[in-house]
Amino acid sequence: MPYVVKRPERDIWEQSYIPETVRGMGVTLRHFFRNVIGRRDTVTILYPEVQRPYPPRFRGLHRLTQRDDGSPRCTACMCCQTACPAECIHIVAGSYPDGHPLAFVEKYPAEFWIDELRCVFCGLCVEACPCDAIRMDTGLHARPVEARPHLMYERNLLLSITDAKGDVLTANPRKK
Ligand code: SF4
Ligand code: SF4
Known part of the structure; x- marks a missing residue:
């Protein structure tokens, strides 16, 4: 009504x-x-x-962690490359020769590229890595560059980037 x-x-x-x-x-x-x-x-x-300081869990640019002897922790297992939804990781595996001190891990990344411009910073590569070899704890974000190739980060650059505290080793106590 x-x-x-x-x-x-x-x-x-x-x-x-x-x-x-x-x-x-x-x-x-x-x-x-x-x-x-x-x-x-x-x-x-x-x-x-x-x-402003970034929060501790901020996902920044990637880094590859090193062993105590300076070699990459990465064993070129391709898990991160497979998990990456943006297909921005490219790895070429090399193998340690017999008798090499690291021959027990068999492989290492002869080439390791990340296209930080394609990356969507989802963190799946970090989650997928069984060796804690790739981390996003650098506290860095992508800076402006003049050309796309400047944000194609290759193996040695990734190995030289430190975490937010300046360490190149893993921050995971289980992987020491
Ligand atoms: S953060 Fe995500 S998009 Fe970026 S490299 Fe890792 S898996 Fe790929
Ligand atoms: S970074 Fe980790 S997941 Fe990626 S290839 Fe190396 S060991 Fe495998």
């Missing part, structure tokens, strides 16, 4: 919108002086002089 919707009665003073306009200006001015003079709720920072 139809019924009449009751509208609130407004007098001419409310109808003019002057009180609400003044009240709104008051709120605006209160926040303006609070932030400009008191800087109480200011959330902006003077970047780049001041930089």
Whole structure:
């Protein structure tokens, strides 16, 4: 059954919108002086002089971890390349010759490329790696470059990148 919707009665003073306009200006001015003079709720920072620290679990650019002797922990198992949804990892495996101190791990990455421009920073490569050989704990994000090849990171560059604390070894105590 139809019924009449009751509208609130407004007098001419409310109808003019002057009180609400003044009240709104008051709120605006209160926040303006609070932030400009008191800087109480200011959330902006003077970047780049001041930089916010990234959270510990921030997924930054990749690095390849090293063994104590400086050799790559990577055994070229291809798990990360297989798991990568963006197909931006390219590995060419080499094999340690018989008698080599690391012959027990058989393979190493003769070539290891990551196209950081294609990468979607999902972290699946890190999850897939059984050797904790690839990590995204560098705390770095991709910087502006002039050409695409500058963000094609190759093996030796990836091995030289440190974690956020400056370490090239694994940060996983189980893999020491
Ligand atoms: S973070 Fe994701 S997209 Fe980037 S290399 Fe690893 S698996 Fe591929
Ligand atoms: S980084 Fe890890 S997952 Fe990728 S090939 Fe090397 S050992 Fe395998």
